[in-house]
Amino acid sequence: MNLDDFAAAMANICSHSLVAPGRPLVWTIIANPKAGGFTIGSRWKRHYAALKTYMEKAAVNPLREDAGPSRAALDADPGRGSLGRLGLVPTTGPGTAGKIVKALLDDAVSAHGGKQSPFNLILTAGGDGTSLEALTALYAAPAALRANFGVLRLPMGTGNDGADGRELESVLGRLIYPSNIEYARAVRLTTATPRKGPFLAFNILSVGLDAFVTHMTNKMKGKLPGDSYKLWVDIASLLYDRIYRVGPMDVSAYDEAGRQVESFDERVLLLAVGATGHRSYGSNKRILPDDRNVCVVEQMSLFRKVALKGLFTTGEHIHKPESKLFNAHRVEFRGENPILAQMDGETVLLKPEDFPAAIELTELAIPVLK
Incomplete structure (x- = not known):
């Protein structure tokens, strides 16, 4: 080159x-x-x-x-x-x-x-x-x-x-x-800790298992050959529950007018919010394969994780009972355990004192050439 x-x-x-x-x-x-x-x-x-x-x-x-x-x-x-x-x-x-x-x-x-x-x-x-x-x-x-x-x-x-x-x-x-120039939204993470955040993403902002994969990929970048993200997807299926306790997460989602569209308290394996739908991460893993911009995946057994992890490449995970997809402008969440968040490949550890936290869409702000 x-x-x-x-x-x-x-x-x-x-x-x-x-x-x-x-x-x-x-x-x-x-x-x-x-x-x-x-x-x-x-x-x-x-x-x-x-x-x-x-x-x-x-x-x-x-x-x-x-x-x-x-x-x-x-x-x-x-x-x-x-x-x-x-x-x-x-x-x-x-x-x-x-x-x-x-x-x-x-x-x-x-x-x-x-x-x-x-x-x-x-x-x-x-x-x-x-x-x-x-x-x-x-x-x-x-x-x-x-x-x-x-x-x-x-x-x-x-x-x-x-x-x-x-x-x-x-x-x-x-x-x-x-x-033409079209304005695009960012995705913003705010926490209850005043000096922690806000954090921005322009593709997908997420918490949970995939953030752990991103974190370990970043740590090992340059030390492992080939596609280390794919390698850590495989490893994370085995190790994640031993490093991060997947406890109940209280989640409430709202549309742009402030109306509640979802509310649940479940053990969440990952929560991903995109600036729009039809987005991927991890080298074309189609976590948001349709018009909906939020994906929640519930905790599952190790055997089930191994069986389903390949579906995220094709987007077929959305048809499984552990997955919940919907549209939202703001998603508020809180839990009792530390959890990693990732913003377009950069990670931060959220601790119990950082909750409640929120992931929300910003105003139309980024002028993109279309």
């Missing part, structure tokens, strides 16, 4: 983009060079083939004289300047993506209000962690500033559950064909 080749191809496509016609366009590509889409040879080969195809398609559009890389990308280039001139910033560790978006927001403040305020296109090229950092920083900005931004999440990670498409071909067309 050559990051310069990726940056050059993306810059070529962006310079012929039809995004935000009539306004100056500045782009910033936030790329994690350690993401699977760059480091796994077969994936990079497929991605680069898609880039070459879309460079040819983009050439049909006129070259935009009003488009170029952002000042933040130029300033962030730590090397010879070639990546910055192409609008790409490689991440060097946790926090990089958030810092770049904050720099873009600072630049937008100085330009805000002018007749030709530029439109800022943010392209994340990494895994869920990269997009989580970038979107969290953008979410914190005032709405008037966010109106000058658009986000496109390229599927350059290993799982790509939070990207705007599972294959690069399905995403690049939004740059070279007419597109």
Whole structure:
């Protein structure tokens, strides 16, 4: 993989983009060079083939004289300047993506209000962690500033559950064909402990068994070969009950108008809330396979866990009696035992003093290129 080749191809496509016609366009590509889409040879080969195809398609559009890389990308280039001139910033560790978006927001403040305020296109090229950092920083900005931004999440990670498409071909067309900005919700976790949270996710926020799988995958990342998430799904079926006691959980769910839609007190194995339905995690595990955005799975025997765990890949788990799916805007829950929560691949341990806790949808806040 050559990051310069990726940056050059993306810059070529962006310079012929039809995004935000009539306004100056500045782009910033936030790329994690350690993401699977760059480091796994077969994936990079497929991605680069898609880039070459879309460079040819983009050439049909006129070259935009009003488009170029952002000042933040130029300033962030730590090397010879070639990546910055192409609008790409490689991440060097946790926090990089958030810092770049904050720099873009600072630049937008100085330009805000002018007749030709530029439109800022943010392209994340990494895994869920990269997009989580970038979107969290953008979410914190005032709405008037966010109106000058658009986000496109390229599927350059290993799982790509939070990207705007599972294959690069399905995403690049939004740059070279007419597109619109649609605002998306985040999912927010709040706790009873004032300094603990709030926590945001932009795909799925969940508590329980799957958060344990995420936690152990993160701990062992780089130490185990292959798909360590799949390995930990298998291990978690055996170990989870020995590490975390699955006790009763009091759950109440409400719609956007505040009307209660569900209420139960059961032993909950996992509770997952998506920004919408039709969402996956753990490299395309289809936990929310239809229009409903909440999935609750009750505790079950070890034999039953082993028998059913494969169904989450296909979404067939929703037909089993242990599963409960519904739509909700806010889900409140409390329990007597510690439990892990995960937010797009990042985890936090919730303790009894953190309850009651709530997972809720935010306002429409993230400008996504559609």
